[in-house]
Each structure stands twice: as structure tokens, then as C-alpha cells.
Amino acid sequence: MENKIEVLSTVTVNYQNDLYKIVDQLNRTLKEQDLMFGLALDKQQKDKAVFTIYRT
Numbered sequence: 001m002e003n004k005i006e007v008l009s010t011v012t013v014n015y016q017n018d019l020y021k022i023v024d025q026l027n028r029t030l031k032e033q034d035l036m037f038g039l040a041l042d043k044q045q046k047d048k049a050v051f052t053i054y055r056t
Contacts, residue, residue, distance in 0.1 A: 005036070006055045012042060015049040023051070 013019075019039055026037045034056050042048035 003056070008035075008053045008055055010050060010052045012048050012050050015041065015047055019049055019051075 023037045023039045026035075030037075036054040036056050038050075038052040038054065040050050040052075042050055
């Protein structure tokens with residue numbers, strides 16, 4: 001059986017040092033609902049972060 005990951009939503013926000021804590025807490029709390037959250041620096045604007053919600 002193939003494991004698919006579906007992107008549900010993506011948003012670009014201003015980067016803050018503690019954003020990863022929110023993403024970590026969301027991943028720990030909502031993994032049983034087949035949700036996963038990601039955070040990455042924007043490649044063009046280093047002061048922005050890309051927050052993505054996935055269904056696993």
C-alpha cells in the first residue's frame with residue numbers, strides 16, 4: 001500500500017524564532033488525525049517562512 005501525503009494548505013508568514021515550537025506542538029497533538037505540519041524558510045525572502053498543512 002502506497003503512503004500518500006496531500007498538501008491541504010500553504011501560507012507564507014513573517015519568520016519568528018519560536019515558530020518551530022508551534023509546528024512541533026501541532027504535529028504532536030494532531031498526528032492521530034492524520035495531519036502533519038511543516039515549516040521552511042522561503043528561498044527568496046529569508047525573513048519569511050512557509051507553513052504547510054499535510055494530510056498523511
